[in-house]
Amino acid sequence: MxxxxxxxxxxxxxxxxxxxxxxxxxxxxxxxxxxxxxxxxxxxxxxxxxxxxxxxxxxxxxxxxxxxxxxxxxQSSGPSFLNFAQRYLMERWNLTAARTRETEAYALFSLVPALVAGLPHRPADEELRQVLRIHALMPADRRKELTRTQSTALQWLEKASLPLTDLVEAHVLRQALHAISITFAGRPAAANTVRRKRAIFHHILEYAVEEQLFASNPLARVNWKVPKATTVVDPRAVVNPIQARQLLDAVSRVGRKRGHRLKTMFASIYYAALRPEEAADLRLNNCHLPTSGWGLIVLEKARPQAATRWTNTGKTHETRSLKHRGDKETREIPIPPVLVAMLREHIARFEAAQDGRIFHTGTGNSYSSAAHSYVWKEARRLTFSPEQVVSLLAARPYDLRHAAVSLWLNAGVPAVEVAKRAGHSVDVLLKVYAKCLDGQQELDNSKIDDALRI
Incomplete structure (x- = not known):
């Protein structure tokens, strides 16, 4: 406006x-x-x-x-954007996972402070985000008490928030799109972040259409180019089997106990292509571990981490259904003898937690992502050259999963089977790992040579 x-x-x-x-x-x-x-x-x-x-x-x-x-x-009729955003989150609260709640609120931390009128005495953006984070975008029974300064900031925000109906105006929508295109520090945001926030904004406006506050989604009328997201795995991040084994060995040398406890967890990400949150919820009854030969993991649940304000239990980790699967769907993953042996040794040494989880701290809790990152960073430092340490090579524990899937595809395992084990659709699998398929060009060229000789 x-x-x-x-x-x-x-x-x-x-x-x-x-x-x-x-x-x-x-x-x-x-x-x-x-x-x-x-x-x-x-x-x-x-x-x-x-x-x-x-x-x-x-x-x-x-x-x-x-x-x-x-x-x-x-004088404006209908809810303000802030009021409607609050209703949107609360209507979905019991239907969404903690990470989804956090992601949606994170988008609103950009949108709500941007969709306001220019009233005087505007609080700092960080004050407004903090009020949203701890109070305004939370259920009533989870809201924290506000200080006098924070209460003043909330009152200003409630007064200044634009009427939802103002979003029919193109310049207001562009104001919102600009807000999700920059970081809180004012720098250009990553394409994936912009696309995710834009999708949430679009869904909020679709909800307004359902509530008959708009005849159609006004965002569709704005000519705004959505940035191209990065969906393909960079081959520079993928380690080979020798490097993977060296990293896993280095993990055990980090810290007094933490590295030993996390080594087999990281090995499960590499040898079974588990997502980190899937490895965090791996339990004894999920594993068939024979004394020799291949074993089997039957995944049932995942255990993602989120800030406690977004979880149902008030704890950082909660057990959820597998990604892209229904509540009782499972995924079967044959595992090689090397991982079978590592799991058997780990269970014998550290035992399982009371609920059957294989990977846990000494007190039975789940390791935080910060703990994972620290151990992994130290393992890379112990394994790689200085040039490799600052490179993309296995920069995150998740890159072990990318290395596993890339290895299976290049070993000639059919894409359908790889997708089944990794928990992808075949289309997504081939798109994501397109750049990691080594040797295919040479094979195709030889086929063309053979055909030309006829």
Whole structure:
């Protein structure tokens, strides 16, 4: 919404006829004459007094209606964007996982402070995000008490939040799209982040269509190019089997106990292509570990990490269904003898937690992502050259999963079987790992040579 501070207050004009008497308040906004009629002198002077107070407070005026923004907010019908965002999150709260709640709220940390009127005394953006994080975007029974400064920030935000119906205007939508295109520090955001936030914004507006607040999604009418996301695994991040074994050996040398406990967890990510949250919930009853030969893992659940404010239990880890699968769906993964032996040794040495989880701390808890990252960073430092340490090579534990899937594909395992074990669709699998398929070009060239010789 555009605003102007070019305001000049006029006078109260009395106009009488035989049947009635009216009092007309006159003022000028952006050099355009404005007027409003009242039945009594008191109402007219009260209105003019409100205009005067708004100008003294340095408040912007809407050049379209000629009203100060605070008065415009009061007159608008329907929910504000903040109110509707709160309703959207609360309606979905019990239907979504903690990480989904966190991701949606993170998008709103950008959108809500951007979709506001230019009222004076705006709090700092970080103050507004903090109020949203701990109070405004939380269920009532989870809201933290606010300090006086935070309460003032929330009051400003509630007053300044634009009416949801303002989002039919293209310039308002572009204002929102700009907000999700930059980081909180003001730098360009990663393409994947922008696409994710834009998808959430689109879904919020679709929900408004369902609520009959819009006839159609207004975002579809804005010509805005969605940045291209990175979905393909970079081959530079993929380790070969020798490097993988060296990294796993180095993991056990990190710390006094933590590295020993995490070595087999990382090995499960590499040899079975488990996602880290799947490895975190791997249990004894999920594993068939014979004394020789191949074993089998039957995955049932995952154990992702999220901030405690978003979880149902108030703990950082919660057990959920597998990614892209129903609540009781499983995934079977044959595992090689080397992983079978490592799991058997790990279980014998550390035993399982009370709930059957194989990988846990000494007190039975799940390791945090920070703990994973620290151990992995140290293992890379012990394994790689200085040039490799600053490279993309196995920069994250998750890259072990990429290495596993790439190895299976290049070993000639059919894509359907690889997708089944990794928990992908075949289409996604081939798209994501397209650049990691080594040797295919040479094979195809030899086939063409053979055909040309005929």
């Amino acid at each position: 555009s605003v102007t501070y070019d305001v000049k207050l006029g006078y109260i004009q009395e106009r009488a006829t035989r049947a009635s008497r009216a009092y007309i308040a006159r003022w000028r906004v952006a050099r355009k004459e404005r007027s409003k009629s009242f039945r009594t002198k008191g109402l007219a002077y009260a209105f003019m007094s409100d205009l005067r107070q708004a100008t003294r407070a340095g408040e912007g005026f809407d050049p379209i209606t000629g009203l100060p923004l605070s008065m415009l907010m009061q």
